[in-house]
Amino acid sequence: MCTLEARGWVATHVHSYEESVYILDGEAELSTGEGVFKLRAGDYGLIQVALPHSWRASPSGDARWAQMMAPQPRSRFGGDTYFVDDPPQELKGQVIDVRDPRTRSFGHIEPSNMDVSRQTQDQLAVSASMRTALLVYSGITVKMMLDGELGAQHSTMFMVQYDPNGVAGQHDHPFEETYLILDGEVDATFDGERYRMAAGDIGFAGVGCVHGFSNPADGAVRWLETQAPQPPARYSYRFARDWDYLRKQTGVTT
Incomplete structure (x- = not known):
């Protein structure tokens, strides 16, 4: 989580990792080689490895955003951040179009982008395509935000929504995940430990951590999720239920 106070700024710098950002509150200008972008709540973006960039908060208030860094910064190299010269010219900030x-x-x-009933072309801001597609299953809706198609190489960022009674069974992955709860509440289990997570809470599942979620409330729960490294093309999920079934079928015990 990052907070930049009103009128605060971070000079031009580069990292040896990529960053994915999602603006939670306020407004900030992000300057990159592509231009100067005025980011507001709901905007997200990718800062690629070694891309010079700088931040400046609006004078009207603090800016706050969620940030994913992959691969992890190395403390022995000072966090892998290197300050460099400013761009040759300053451009006017542009709103994300x-x-x-x-x-x-x-x-x-x-939040309306997670509503399955509002996915017709006349209700979408952009042309309907796989970039606007929703993945919907067992009361769960997933909307990809940052992945390889937008240039990310090390991580993904996406929005998840569970409708009432939405459930994801116990499973694990060959990568790490983080969860930032934005709205509602969810019952979460991590390696057998149960938690009730609410807006503002952050969860983490490391490689091999068996975890699952269920929505016990009458309303939807929504969170921002990241994965690093990027999932493999196959076998990115290992559901305990499926392997328990095989154990029963074969009669093998451990």
Whole structure:
């Protein structure tokens, strides 16, 4: 989680890792080689490895965002951050325009984008395609935000929504996941430990951590999720239920 106070700024710098950012509150200008972008709540973007960039908060208030760094910064190298010269010219900040084909590393998402009934072309800000597609199953809706198609190499970032009674069974992955709860509450289990997570809570599942979620409330729960490294093309999920079934079928005990 990052907070930049009103009128605060971070000089031009580069990292040896990529960053995925999602604006939670306030407004900030992010300057990159592609231009100066005025980011507001709901905007997200990718800062690629070694891309010079700087931050400046609005004078009207603090800016706060969630940030994913992959691979992890190395403390023995001072966090892998290196300050460099400013760009040769300062451009005027531009609001993220998701319809502009030149907007290559940024996007915007609203809670309404998770509503299956509002996915017709006349209700979408951008042309309908796989970039606007929702993955819907067992009361769960997933909307990809940052992945390889937008240039990410080490991580993914996406929005997840569980409807009432939505459930994801116990499973694990060959990668790490983080969860930032934005709205509602969810019952979560991590390696047998149960938690009730609410807005503002953050969860983490490391490689091999068996975890699952269920929505016990009458309303939807929504969270921001990241994965690193990026999932493999196959076998990214290992559901305990499936392997328990095999154990029963074969009669093998351990």
